[in-house]
Amino acid sequence: MDSQPPLPEMHQPPPSASAAVIDDAAYFRQNEARRLTDLVTSSQSRPLHVHSIRIDGITHTRSTLVEQLVSPILQSETLGDVIAESREACQRLNRLGVFRDVAVTLDTPPRGVEAGGAAGVGRELVDVVLTVKEGPRFYARTGADFSNYDTTTNITTKISNALGGGEYLEANASYAVQPGVALNESAAAFASETGSYFQLLASKPLLPTPRFRRANRADPEARIEVAAYNTNRNAQLHQSHDEQTKGLAVRYKTADPYYGNHEFAYDVAWRHLHNIAADASGSIRKDAGHTLKSALSHSFTRDHRDDPMLPTQGTYVRVREELAGLGGDVQFAKGEAEGQYIRNLGHGFTLSSTLRAGLLMPLPNSTKPIRVNDRFVLGGPNSVRGFAQSGVGPVDKKDSLGGTAYYALGLSLFAPLPRLADKPIKAHFFANAGSLLPSTISTSTTIATPTPTTPATQFSTLLSSPPSVSAGVGLAVRFSILRLELNYCLPLVARAGDRMAGGLQFGVGVSYM
Amino acid sequence: MPWVNPSTKLQNALPLKTHPAVFVPAAWPAEPAGVPILYIFPPSKQAITSVDAECVKYQAFLAFSNYKHTIQECHEPGMSPSGQLPFLIASDGRILTGRQIVEEVKNTAGDLESRLTDVERADLTSFTLLAETKLDFALLFTLWYDNRIRDTVTFPMYEALYPWPLNKILSRQIRAEKTEWMLSRKSVLKRDEILSDAKQALAALSTLLGSQLFFFGSKASFLDAVVFSYLHVILSQLALPGADVPLREAVMRHDNLVQYCRRVFNTFFALT
Numbered sequence: 123m124d125s126q127p128p129l130p131e132m133h134q135p136p137p138s139a140s141a142a143v144i145d146d147a148a149y150f151r152q153n154e155a156r157r158l159t160d161l162v163t164s165s166q167s168r169p170l171h172v173h174s175i176r177i178d179g180i181t182h183t184r185s186t187l188v189e190q191l192v193s194p195i196l197q198s199e200t201l202g203d204v205i206a207e208s209r210e211a212c213q214r215l216n217r218l219g220v221f222r223d224v225a226v227t228l229d230t231p232p233r234g235v236e237a238g239g240a241a242g243v244g245r246e247l248v249d250v251v252l253t254v255k256e257g258p259r260f261y262a263r264t265g266a267d268f269s270n271y272d273t274t275t276n277i278t279t280k281i282s283n284a285l286g287g288g289e290y291l292e293a294n295a296s297y298a299v300q301p302g303v304a305l306n307e308s309a310a311a312f313a314s315e316t317g318s319y320f321q322l323l324a325s326k327p328l329l330p331t332p333r334f335r336r337a338n339r340a341d342p343e344a345r346i347e348v349a350a351y352n353t354n355r356n357a358q359l360h361q362s363h364d365e366q367t368k369g370l371a372v373r374y375k376t377a378d379p380y381y382g383n384h385e386f387a388y389d390v391a392w393r394h395l396h397n398i399a400a401d402a403s404g405s406i407r408k409d410a411g412h413t414l415k416s417a418l419s420h421s422f423t424r425d426h427r428d429d430p431m432l433p434t435q436g437t438y439v440r441v442r443e444e445l446a447g448l449g450g451d452v453q454f455a456k457g458e459a460e461g462q463y464i465r466n467l468g469h470g471f472t473l474s475s476t477l478r479a480g481l482l483m484p485l486p487n488s489t490k491p492i493r494v495n496d497r498f499v500l501g502g503p504n505s506v507r508g509f510a511q512s513g514v515g516p517v518d519k520k521d522s523l524g525g526t527a528y529y530a531l532g533l534s535l536f537a538p539l540p541r542l543a544d545k546p547i548k549a550h551f552f553a554n555a556g557s558l559l560p561s562t563i564s565t566s567t568t569i570a571t572p573t574p575t576t577p578a579t580q581f582s583t584l585l586s587s588p589p590s591v592s593a594g595v596g597l598a599v600r601f602s603i604l605r606l607e608l609n610y611c612l613p614l615v616a617r618a619g620d621r622m623a624g625g626l627q628f629g630v631g632v633s634y635m
Numbered sequence: 636m637p638w639v640n641p642s643t644k645l646q647n648a649l650p651l652k653t654h655p656a657v658f659v660p661a662a663w664p665a666e667p668a669g670v671p672i673l674y675i676f677p678p679s680k681q682a683i684t685s686v687d688a689e690c691v692k693y694q695a696f697l698a699f700s701n702y703k704h705t706i707q708e709c710h711e712p713g714m715s716p717s718g719q720l721p722f723l724i725a726s727d728g729r730i731l732t733g734r735q736i737v738e739e740v741k742n743t744a745g746d747l748e749s750r751l752t753d754v755e756r757a758d759l760t761s762f763t764l765l766a767e768t769k770l771d772f773a774l775l776f777t778l779w780y781d782n783r784i785r786d787t788v789t790f791p792m793y794e795a796l797y798p799w800p801l802n803k804i805l806s807r808q809i810r811a812e813k814t815e816w817m818l819s820r821k822s823v824l825k826r827d828e829i830l831s832d833a834k835q836a837l838a839a840l841s842t843l844l845g846s847q848l849f850f851f852g853s854k855a856s857f858l859d860a861v862v863f864s865y866l867h868v869i870l871s872q873l874a875l876p877g878a879d880v881p882l883r884e885a886v887m888r889h890d891n892l893v894q895y896c897r898r899v900f901n902t903f904f905a906l907t
Contacts, residue, residue, distance in 0.1 A: 392801055392804075394713075395713065396713050398713065398714070398716070400716055407714050408714070410711050410713035410714040411710075411711030411713045411714065412711075412797060412801060412805060414797065414798050414801040449798060449799070450798050450801075451797065451798045451801075516656075517656075587654075588654050610642075612646065613651060614651065614652065615651070615652045615653075615654065616651060616652075616653050616654070617653065617654045617655065617656050618653055618654070618655055618656040619656040624646045625642050625643075625646060626642075
């Protein structure tokens with residue numbers, strides 16, 4: 123009983139704060155389950171060898187691949203091994219993303235087998251039967267999404283398991299319209315189309331060779347993707363231009379629910395800034411034309427929140443770095459980070475704090491200026507509330523120019539509403555602050571002489587200059603895939619040029635401060 | 636007593652602290668205020684005239700009119716409101732293209748054609764049209780469909796502007812646009828027909844010029860800007876060592892046109 127191999131440790135979800143009352147039936151079921159577990163646990167070290175593995179239900183998947191994934195089961199020596207390895211094998215099969223259902227059955231081999239076994243008489247043998255069910259190979263979905271300034275209709279078609287090894291091919295198309303602008307702006311100069319997006323994606327799982335008694339967790343789930351995309355973005359409203367991007371990307375992604383997800387990508391993008399508005403500012407007009415960005419990037423995301431849309435506790439970290447300039451005519455290094463800490467205060471109260479920061483630097487020997495489509499923007503219902511979309515930071519006439527260094531802080535208190543304590547709707551009190559600076563700070567209209575900036579000087583300028591601040595109160599509602607907010611916002615501190623949006627502000631989105 | 640939204644009242648009642656702007660955009664154009672700027676496709680290394688005929692045309696017109704301005708290089712037609720170079724930023728900040736430039740210059744620097752008779756004005760219009768159709772077409776065709784010119788002049792000119800491989804894509808894209816434009820004018824592009832049209836136009840222009848200083852006497856007109864722009868680009872851009880470019884040869888046959896072109900260039904665009 124002592125030398126048994128430990129069962130793979132599972133990550134338990136944090137114990138729920140509100141313990142449910144256990145009724146008698148549930149108590150009985152729990153007892154029964156425990157009895158079974160005890161039985162299995164107590165017989166774990168019982169010697170047992172696998173006679174055969176049978177896999178039922180495979181039609182399109184390559185059988186050699188499946189065989190390889192389940193082969194470590196054959197090395198089992200005890201019942202514990204058989205159970206643990208079968209479970210691991212099921213997980214590996216699930217990682218392929220092609221099976222809807224994987225189940226394991228242990229069976230006694232047909233009579234007469236043990237007698238003919240050459241390996242030794244008296245060995246106990248077992249047959250492992252894996253029953254799998256392949257998911258549909260062809261998949262199509264149409265839908266509608268909403269964000270702050272537009273509604274998007276999209277269509278996705280996907281051929282999964284294209285080559286029998288979990289590879290999939292996917293085509294996404296989406297088309298966004300701006301109903302608010304179309305209805306409210308009398309000027310027909312704004313096209314109501316805000317953007318379109320098309321992507322072709324081929325994705326392949328990268329499977330490590332499975333080994334006996336090695337947990338799957340040791341090798342994070344990984345995929346490699348190749349994508350070609352074409353996007354049209356309408357930035358007429360705040361930046362007086364349209365941007366078309368055509369690109370090719372290769373991405374390597376790993377996913378681990380505990381340690382976080384990494385993505386390494388190489389992206390070549392041909393960007394075209396066009397359709398400059400007649401009344402566009404000179405700063406935007408100067409950036410018109412074609413650029414080629416060739417960039418390496420890495421991003422890391424770790425989401426330990428209990429609910430990404432309206433969390434009650436947990437942490438969230440996202441870091442992204444990008445280096446552009448391996449060929450092409452765009453050269454910069456960019457880093458961005460976001461952290462969120464959410465604390466449950468009890469009685470349905472939640473305190474959420476968010477910090478975001480970013481820095482964009484031209485490469486040391488680069489003469490190319492950083493363009494508007496690479497710079498950061500700040501402000502709006504999803505970042506610094508109480509300001510218009512991209513309304514914080516440098517402006518020229520009516521255009522938000524974006525900046526090269528920013529930080530933003532958010533503190534939100536969510537409180538339960540009377541009679542609605544168990545519904546995903548909360549009262550929301552917030553305070554936001556943020557500052558976005560251009561690379562060259564000029565306070566007069568004379569030509570700014572670009573002074574060489576280092577990350578340290580940029581950050582010290584950023585921290586020493588007062589931020590734009592707002593506070594307010596409102597409602598936050600969680601829907602399945604997004605959060606809606608309606609806030610009454612009061613800008614408290616602003617800079618000349620900031621576009622404020624005091625009063626009621628409506629927010630739709632998936633990522634909030 | 637006008638009704639005030641209580642929300643607005645509340646917003647106004649609460650204090651809002653305002654700091655000075657973090658960034659005041661540099662005046663654009665970043666030049667001494669009040670001097671108009673002509674944005675042109677970049678010139679070749681040895682000259683201040685653009686390699687693009689349309690840009691040379693306006694450069695010449697501004698020079699003839701004695702319109703005070705500065706030149707900025709720009710290779711992005713997207714910067715121009717019309718999507719085409721050149722464009723002019725007037726002293727009051729308006730951005731003008733094409734005919735608007737002509738009007739602006741006439742209004743501020745005086746009309747070059749005020750002294751012309753009605754007959755001369757009619758000639759000016761018809762000969763301008765002749766040059767802008769026949770010579771323009773022949774030049775465009777030679778630039779994109781004469782293999783030697785295309786490979787040694789036109790493609791390198793556009794490909795130098797962008798990084799690889801974008802330059803290959805964009806130069807082909809420009810060629811496709813130009814081809815489409817030419818096909819919208821002529822259903823079939825015949826080398827001989829285009830060249831003979833140009834030759835006729837050149838002969839007519841040569842006759843009109845005669846031995847005068849400019850097409851209409853001793854003062855330049857818009858027609859001079861137009862003809863000079865094509866002649867100059869043909870003579871300077873289409874010069875290939877050891878190869879005869881038919882369009883250039885056709886110009887070379889008219890001595891007075893060649894002399895005229897050289898004289899105008901030396902008078903208005905010689906580097907000092």
